[in-house]
Amino acid sequence: MARREETEQERRRRIGILNARLPKKRNIAQGLLRNPAGEVLLCELSYKAEWDLPGGVVDPGEPPALTVTREIEEELGLRLPVGPLVAVNWLPPWRGWDDAHLFLFDLGVFAGELDPSLFLPREIAGAHWVRPEAAAEHVAPYTARMLEVVARAPAGGTLYLENSELPGG
Template sequence: MARREETEAERLRRIAILNARLPKKRNIAQGLLRNSAGEMLLCELSYKQEWDLPGGVVDPGEPPAATVAREIEEELGIVVEVGGLVAVNWLPPWRGWDDAHLFLFDCGVFGGELDPSRFLAREIADAHWVTATSAADHVAPYTARMLDAVEGWTAGSTLYLENSEPTGR
């Protein structure tokens, strides 16, 4: 018996049903931005206690690398060149949030001056250049573990992390 070809309308209806039923996972894209002294940029956020790397939630239909560039420009008023993918980090549920994927990108070295008057005040209270050692004093535990895991990162490689820990995969 010959299989009936499905119409484009039928195919789109089937996909719409699957899209409505399949799980959705939050994606986060952040950038590792350093200054000439080797310090990394952390943002003091207006809506939570912990500082965090610059970036944000990926909008539907938006590539994670574009998210990093957009968020840094919108929130800090600077334009960065997004480089390679440093790590993909699966984060388990935390403080009421569902699990998520975090994409960490290399944003290179920023040689300019940060201008707090350009910060998006509803999100960024301040921004700080910190050493890798002092970052753990300000960030969430999962961010501190992730920063430890990527400490020896080399360009051209990508780490896979689960709950900010290397898996050996």
Template sequence: MSERPDLSTEEGRRSFIGYLNDRLPRKRAIAQGVLRNAAGELLLCELTYKKEWDLPGGVVDPGESPATCVEREVREELGLTLTAGALLAVNWLPPYRGWDDAVLFLYDLGTLRDDLDPSLFLRREIKDAHWVAMTDVDSHLAPYAARMLASAAEAEHTAYLEDGVAR
């Protein structure tokens, strides 16, 4: 951009936004959900592409809201149609194992009254799903995810976290 665009025109404003989009940092957004069963256990997904288990969810697509993302991901990967409830936490994640930093939006997905149907799982991503007591999640989750769940459970309101802990 050798010449400053005319910001008084729509074309000039769009040109400048394009310039900024090409140069400003881009941060990945992730949306995950806390889904419980009647016993109060949390659903954790055993993934095909990483060692640690994780909460249901995934990366937010361009132009998609985080709430829509978590609903889409649980529908695609687990065959469940759920509505994202309350936002439990916003968690900034520092770079981790080769991933750039990200912002994770954690939603309450409510309580599932029925059994899971493993035949509906998207097998290229989900090996299995497990109901796990909150006291046992640390042995299955990556440290940042375990910290995030503990912090969100203790928060009186939506928690803003950095690397799983209050700032």
């Protein structure tokens, strides 16, 4: 018996049902920006205790690399080229948030001065250059672990992480 081909309307209805039922992942895009001394930029956020890497939540339909560009320009007043993807990090549920994917991009080395007058005050209370080994004093545990793994990884390539660790140890 010949299979009936579904109409465009039927296909859209079926996809609509699947979209309503299938899980939706929150995506986060952040950038790893270093200064000439090798310190990383961490943002002191106005809405949570932990500092974080610059970036934010990916808007629906937005590519993660564009998110990093947009967030850094909106929040820090910087226009930076987004480099290669350093890591994709699956994060389990944490503090009431569902699980998520974090895309970490290399933003290279920034030798300029940060201008706090350009910071988005409702989100950024400050921005600080921190030695990578001291980041754990300021960031969430998953961010500290991710920075440690990234620092130990050979240059080039993209890491796949689960809860900020390489699968299988």
